[in-house]
Amino acid sequence: MHPVIDQLRAIVGSQGILYEQDELFVYECDGFPIAKGIPLAVIFPTNTQQVADCVKVLNQHNLQIVPRGSGTGLAGGAVAYDRGVIISLSRMKKIESVDLDNRVAVVQAGVRNLALSDSIADTGWRFSPDPSSQRASSIGGNVSTNAGGINTLKHGVTVCHILGLEYVLPDGKICTSRAEPIYDGIGADLTSLICGSEGTFAIVTRIWCRLVVNPKYFRTVYAVFGSTSDACKTVSDVIASGIVPTSMEMMDAGMIQAVESAFHFGFPSDVAAMLLLEVDGIDQVLDEELASIVQLARDNNAGDIQQCSDPVRRAELWTARKKAFGAVGRMSHSYCTQDACIPRSKLPEAMEHVAKLSEKYDITITNVFHAGDGNIHPIMLFDEDDPGQVQQVLLLSKELLEYCVDIGGTITGEHGVGVEKLHLMDKMFNRNTLDLFLDVKKTFDPDQRINDAKLIPSDKTTIELLKPIAANIPGGAL
Amino acid sequence: MTPTTTPPRIITGLSGPPPEGDSHQRALQLEQQTYDRALDCVHCGLCLPACPTYTENGLEADSPRGRIYLMKGLADGKIQPTETVTNHLDLCLDCRACETACPSGVVYHELIEESRVKLSTKKRTRMMDRLVHGVFFHVFTKRRRLKLLLLPARIAQKLGLGRIIEKSGRLLPVQLEKMQSMLPPDGPLWESNLNKFYPATPHDGVKRSTVGFFAGCVGSVLFQHVNRQTIALLNHAGCDVTVAPLQTCCGAIDHHGGRLEPAKCYARKNIDAFDTDYIVNNIAGCGAMLKDYAHLLRDDPNYAQRARDFTNRVRDISELLPQLEMPQPPHPIEQTITYHDACHLAHAQKVTKPPRQLLGTIAKLQMIDLVESDMCCGAAGTYNLSQPIMARELAERKLQHVIQTGAKTCVTGNVGCAMHIQSEAKRLGVDLKVVHPVSLLHEAYFGIEE
Incomplete structure (x- = not known):
């Protein structure tokens, strides 16, 4: 021992x-x-x-x-x-205080995202970031990956909702930054620096969460399309029109089937793509916004367009969307998803490229993603016990992400880099920037003891996800 | 800028420790179908917050995802069934809340139940555990024996010796102490059997169907009054009720305890015993087992089809009553109640709305929503006897939520939950009455019983 x-x-x-x-x-x-x-x-x-x-x-x-x-x-x-x-941090799950007057809740890092919102459900307030994993994922984890979610299109990612942090540095010192519900504006924003650092700078232990009022008025619709390209064009057109929906989500045919077999929502089975869309705001304005969106969808050959005004149905709709990743288990034993963000105008061509790569690598891909953010989530289906398939998935991911960077996108919108996308950091940033990243890490963690070789390429250690299975396959050190 | 002096060291991720010794030695041989279903788990973790044991202790190995990983690890020969591993599997309540949460549709209970069956044959059991299991398997499942076992306690109750029992309880092993503490405070010395037939007494003169009533072992010894009330409601709704005399235990106690053959034997007997349109029960745990016969007997050439047919006819009382065009109950009940979802009703049978709708028909009855209403109370069949510590923690959690509602009555459709919550409330000095929804409905239709 x-x-x-x-x-x-x-x-x-x-x-x-x-x-x-x-x-x-x-x-x-x-x-x-x-x-x-x-x-x-x-x-x-x-x-x-x-x-x-x-x-x-x-x-x-x-x-x-x-x-x-x-x-x-x-x-x-x-x-x-x-x-x-x-x-x-799974036992640090105390909601320490909720102060609605000052719109802040203080929680330990292990508190589940939805546990906070559920605990204040009767007040009409909530913690806004809503990653699909929000029922299970911890707020500390959300901070570490700067998690996004379905309504981040309008309401912003996690960093927009964090007022302050307490964290333990790799040498055991405890720090706090902006730990009160006031905006102090002093110096560099350490809180934002920690957000998204994926546990490579410090261990987040306590979080001051900004609370917001639930939107009172909203309109929810879903529209079906005969091609993914038409659905993508609709997204692009809505954004270009100046309307900012709360959320604008797309599912392709494979995903609609998986979600339907899991939740029996009543989605049509014979369509190529579906957009789920919600706007919130001032009641009087919403119908007008909705009408414009519906018109844009019709211009792009939308088939059936359904409004979902019953609150129970609405909740079911979003639950179905949020559990979509898990529902993939009905189609395949293992999956792996990418979450590149690309310019929304490039969505149609990117989706076509995804389909081509799926064919090239002989890996089934299904899509469900935050279309409004241009945050694509191609889900690759494979068998984790088949090393050949795993290799194909890794190579496919690499080529896809490189393509996304080439068209002006980024390798991750919300899931983080971790070990998975580490090898693409040099595609994303130049040498000087990568060195700066590492220097910042070393400021927090000079001995590189905390989660080293994740997110930021390390000069000490390289993590190989898999050994190369054949000498002629590049990317053994993916 | 960062000087790079030596090249970075390369480390490789490994999938689990390499199997020791014979690399093909697999401690758990799962059926192909069960193994494939284990693979349906994509490790997303959405089950974590639904799991009562994970919620209590935060251990991945005590979460559904973690337990599936352990079972798959055993089946793949990556780990061995050490005491720690089997303890994590044993701590599972089999409440099936994870199945409700799982978007991949993993049929978790088949996996844990099969694993337990196959691992239990290898496990050495301590003397006291064997005694307690003996009581489970050979007394709880036989009404007459159960009545005999309870007789001394009942006599003492009648003689006003309750406190002596409570004190003597402290001398018993913790499981037996828990058993005696769950004994409802009043009841006849020797519970009488139900009649074989109760003719319909329809409120509107229309006879609707013939229903077979499944009475349950513990149910017909400790909660026969709920059984009688159930039958009265069915009669009132226009149903002839037969109580098949050859019916036996549903088999759940054996099945959950890893004893497959006795469970199958009970299943066959019950399938033979019932020939009615519906088989109605009022105990969530039994109902879930009855609905699982199709799976249990899937490989039995003589019973597979009959078991599927049987399963299709099983109904919880709360599922059937709303279909029977009952009138508005005439007697208001001025009470504040809260409703606890029994796991085997909510998660195993997916019945959550009908009991609430039925209670909603009672005038002046105020129902307050219970936080985490569908999280296990810790009873889980005989779990509260085999895992008393976790069972108590979960009961305390449940009671805290019940107290928050302000209700003094907690309604639930399972005898196991009722006895567990009631006895824990008593232990903690919480003023609470736990009743079956049927009892409230009976009062609403027929007034207060003498």
């Missing part, structure tokens, strides 16, 4: 640590099951001081530290390589 175990146990108690091989097994991956690594131990602190104390002990032993929320991430960010120790 590693000597660190006893020291950690002294801090978190015997119920707060796992170190037996067969229990660690379930921590070998997160929501991206291609990336795997068995940690040395998993610890479950219940407060910030315990986190800080554990970090100090881990430093003495020169061990890698990997923070983990609910493990729903899609880029392998919560996987411990190199026998690192996972700090699970």
Whole structure:
């Protein structure tokens, strides 16, 4: 047994640590099951001081530290390589205070996104970021990946809703930045710097969340199309018209089928694409906006257009959308999704390119995505136990993301880089910028002990997702 | 800028520890269909918040996704069924909340139940566990034996020796103590059997159908009054009710305990016993088992088809009543209640709205929504006896939510939940009455019973 175990146990108690091989097994991956690594131990602190104390002990032993929320991430960010120790925030789930007068809630990092909104449901307020995983994912995890979601088109991603953070630095010091519901405007915005750093700068332990009022008025519609291209053109036209919908989501035929077989919503089965769309705002204006959108859809050959005014149906519709990824399990044993963001005007051609790549690599792809943000989510279906297919998926992903960068897009909109897209960072940024990224990391983490070699290419370690299966296949070091 | 002195070290991700010794030694041989269904899990994690044990302890290995990973690991020969691994599998309530949450449609209960069956044959059991299991399998499933077991406790109750029982309970092993604490405070010394036939007494003179009533073992010994009330409601709605004399235990206790053959045997007997349009029951756990016969007997050439036919005719009382054109109940009930969804009704049978609709027909009855109403209370069949610590934690969680509603009556459609919540409320000094929806409906239709 590693000597660190006893020291950690002294801090978190015997119920707060796992170190037996067969229990660690379930921590070998997160929501991206291609990336795997068995940690040395998993610890479950219940407060910030315990986190800080554990970090100090881990430093003495020169061990890698990997923070983990609910493990729903899609880029392998919560996987411990190199026998690192996972700090699970799953027991730090206290909603410490809710102050509606000042529109702020203070939560521990392990609080589930929806648990916060549910706890204040009767007040008509909510925490706005709504990644599809929001029922399960932790707010700390949302901060780390700067999570997006369905209504971010209008209401913004996680960083727009974070007023302050408390975090533990890799040397065990506890810091707080902008930790009150006021806008202090002092110096560089450390809070925003931590948001999206994917647990490579510090371990977020407490969050001051901005609360917003639920929209009182909204219109929800879904429209079906005979081609994905027509649906994409509609998205592009709506954005160009100046209307900002709350959300504008697209599903292709494969996805509609999967969602329909999971939730029996009553979607038509013989269409190529569907747009789900919602506008919120001032009641009197909404009908006019809706009419313009419907007209744009008709101009792009939309078939049936249904308004969804019953609140129960509306909730079912969005639940179906949010559970769409999981419903993919009905079609395939494993899936992997990309989340490149591209200019919305390029959506039609990008979708065609996705279809071509699907053919080229012989990997089935289905699509459900935040069309309004230009945030595509091609979901690749494969068998994780088939190394050949895994390799094809990785190569396909690489070519697709390179294409997206080439047309003016980015490699990730909301899922993060993790280990999965690390090899594309040099496609995205020039050498000077990458060096700056690493220097910023080293400012927080000079010894590169926390989640090293994720998000930011490290000069110390490179993580190989897979060994090359044949010498002539490039990308073994993907 | 960052100077790069040495080239970065390359590390590789590995899929689990390599199997030790014989690389093909698989501790768990799952049926192909079950194994394939385990693969339907795409590891998205949306099941995590639905799982009561994960919600309590935050351990991935005590989440549905984690347990599936463990079972798949066992089936792939990547891990061995050590005590830690089987403990995580045993801590599962089999409440099936994860199935409701799962977008991939993973049929989790088939996986955990088959795994338990196959792992239990290898497990050494302690003396006391064997005694307790003996009580589960050989007494709870046989009405006469159950009545005999309860007789001393009932006599003591009648003689006003309740406190002595409570004290003596503390001398018993924790499971048996829990059993005696769940005994409802009043009841006859020797519960009488139901008649074989109860003719319809339709409120509007229209006879509607013939219903077979499934009485349940614990139900017909401790909750026979609820059974009688159920039959009275069915008669009032225009149904002839037969109580098939050859019916037996539904088999759930054996099935969940990993004893497949006895469970199948019960299933065949019940299929033989009922020939009615509907088979109606008022116990969620039994109902879920009856509806699972098609799966249980899928490989039995003589029973597979009959089991499917049987399953299609099974109804919870709350599913059938709304279809029977009942009039508005005449007696108002001035009470504030809250409704707890029994897992085996909400998650296994997907019945959540009908009981609420039925209760909604009662005048002046005020129903307050319960937070986490469909999260397991910890009863879970015999779980509260085999995993008393987790069961208590979950009951406390449930009771906290019930207290928040301000209701003094908690309504639920399962005897297991009723006994567990009631006994935990008593232990914690919470003023609460747990009743079956049928009892409230009976009062609303026929007034307060003598």
